Amino acid sequence: MNCKDIQDRLSDFLDGELGSAQSDAFGTHIAECSDCRETLSRAQTIAVAMPRLPIEPPPNGFEERVLRQAAACSTPKPRISRAAIGGFVAACAASVLTIALMGPFAPAPTGGAAQALPFVAMTVDQPQTVNLVFASNSALENVSLRIELPEGVELAGYAGRREVVWRTSMLAGKNVLPLELVAEGSASGEIVARLQHGDTEQIFRISVSAAVG
Amino acid sequence: MSVSNTSHSEFAQLLRPHLRRLYRLAYRLSGSAADAEDLVQEVLVKVYERRDELTSIRALEPWLGRVLYNQFVDNARRYARQRLRTVSLDSPEVGSAGEEAVASREPGPDKITADGFDISKLNSAVAQLSLDHRTVVLMHDSEGYKLEEIQIITGVPVGTLKSRLHRARARLREILTADGTFSADSSCNSVKASENELQRYTRSAQ
Numbered sequence: 001m002n003c004k005d006i007q008d009r010l011s012d013f014l015d016g017e018l019g020s021a022q023s024d025a026f027g028t029h030i031a032e033c034s035d036c037r038e039t040l041s042r043a044q045t046i047a048v049a050m051p052r053l054p055i056e057p058p059p060n061g062f063e064e065r066v067l068r069q070a071a072a073c074s075t076p077k078p079r080i081s082r083a084a085i086g087g088f089v090a091a092c093a094a095s096v097l098t099i100a101l102m103g104p105f106a107p108a109p110t111g112g113a114a115q116a117l118p119f120v121a122m123t124v125d126q127p128q129t130v131n132l133v134f135a136s137n138s139a140l141e142n143v144s145l146r147i148e149l150p151e152g153v154e155l156a157g158y159a160g161r162r163e164v165v166w167r168t169s170m171l172a173g174k175n176v177l178p179l180e181l182v183a184e185g186s187a188s189g190e191i192v193a194r195l196q197h198g199d200t201e202q203i204f205r206i207s208v209s210a211a212v213g
Numbered sequence: 214m215s216v217s218n219t220s221h222s223e224f225a226q227l228l229r230p231h232l233r234r235l236y237r238l239a240y241r242l243s244g245s246a247a248d249a250e251d252l253v254q255e256v257l258v259k260v261y262e263r264r265d266e267l268t269s270i271r272a273l274e275p276w277l278g279r280v281l282y283n284q285f286v287d288n289a290r291r292y293a294r295q296r297l298r299t300v301s302l303d304s305p306e307v308g309s310a311g312e313e314a315v316a317s318r319e320p321g322p323d324k325i326t327a328d329g330f331d332i333s334k335l336n337s338a339v340a341q342l343s344l345d346h347r348t349v350v351l352m353h354d355s356e357g358y359k360l361e362e363i364q365i366i367t368g369v370p371v372g373t374l375k376s377r378l379h380r381a382r383a384r385l386r387e388i389l390t391a392d393g394t395f396s397a398d399s400s401c402n403s404v405k406a407s408e409n410e411l412q413r414y415t416r417s418a419q
Contacts, residue, residue: 007383010379010382010383011375011378011379011382011383014382039386042386042389042390042395043382043386045330045395046335046382046385046386046389047354047382048330049330049332049335050335050350050351050354050355051354051355051356051357052332053332053335053336053339053351053355054332054336055237055240055241056240056245056246057246058233058236058246058249058250059246059247059250062232062236062250062253063229063232063233065250066232066250066253066254066257067221067224067225067228067229067232067257069254069257069258070224070228070254070257070258070260070261071221071224071261129247129250131247131248131251178245178247178248180247
């Protein structure tokens with residue numbers, strides 16, 4: 001075997017799929033070639049690390065929630081109004097809603113009847129993830145993103161905060177911001193998302209209502 | 214015959230044992246807990262409508278995996294999107310410039326392998342792979358699916374999957390070499406690993 005043969009058979013070697021003759025030839029070359037030894041060692045390091053790639057555990061109540069909602073959603077019902085600023089995709093899930101908003105710093109829609117706000121219905125004490133999706137025509141650096149919350153609705157991990165600000169960069173295309181919302185009691189109001197880039201600010205509003213389940 | 218012979222409790226009993234593995238597959242494909250739950254939810258809604266068929270499916274898990282994979286591909290085509298990487302500007306532990314937040318992203322002890330390899334670098338490298346390569350390397354090398362199982366789930370022939378797996382692994386090595394992850398220090402460890410490998414060959418040849 002030469003170095004190219006080693007490259008070609010490395011994956012099979014890692015998976016234990018080389019026959020004994022090929023395996024011997026592979027070993028003979030590895031013993032003689034430090035470059036191929038290094039390549040093999042790196043491949044083995046990656047192979048050992050791959051099963052350890054991090055994975056977030058599912059959110060609390062995942063199994064019961066998805067099973068319950070499977071029945072509830074078998075006849076899909078939109079959970080947010082269809083008059084979002086730039087259209088939206090509604091996921092039939094109690095925990096995850098997706099709201100697609102017009103791209104940052106595009107001109108606001110003009111003319112026509114006033115459009116209803118996207119609407120999120122929540123149940124008190126049931127965390128709900130809302131994916132806000134911002135479509136951008138170009139990559140943007142140093143974007144400030146401010147989320148303002150109505151009384152009674154909080155972001156998980158930001159207890160007692162009515163306002164949270166992040167700095168972010170946006171890629172061209174659709175950029176998603178997952179918000180994990182928790183309602184502490186019956187509440188209604190607006191979530192306001194303010195995107196600021198340079199001197200330009202764009203504001204998105206989402207109506208939210210929480211009731212006891 | 215009623216609308217369905219399979220009750221909700223029977224449906225739950227059939228599906229529950231598979232939910233964690235489905236979630237892991239969904240997570241590997243989508244890259245976030247929220248999207249993974251969303252994906253599993255979409256699958257269950259679809260499957261619920263066909264719940265009378267479930268008891269006649271011999272290998273339910275790969276069948277569910279295939280439904281999930283198809284849903285993921287449909288979603289990806291319809292609705293490509295990228296999660297925003299945010300840096301908090303006002304949490305107490307973070308300075309105004311966000312440098313502390315960057316520092317806090319340094320890998321913890323559980324993210325370093327015994328030979329000093331930084332798993333977060335591997336995570337970033339995997340994210341740079343094409344969808345086809347990422348899918349097969351995550352399913353095979355991270356989740357332990359056999360190529361035959363991945364064929365059932367994705368509908369891609371084993372030969373093609375094998376070729377993609379080979380190229381994906383090679384690409385990961387390229388990325389991690391180019392970004393300096395395989396540094397001089399790690400190559401010391403690598404040499405040790407190679408020496409061990411060499412000794413095994415030498416012994417087996419004797």
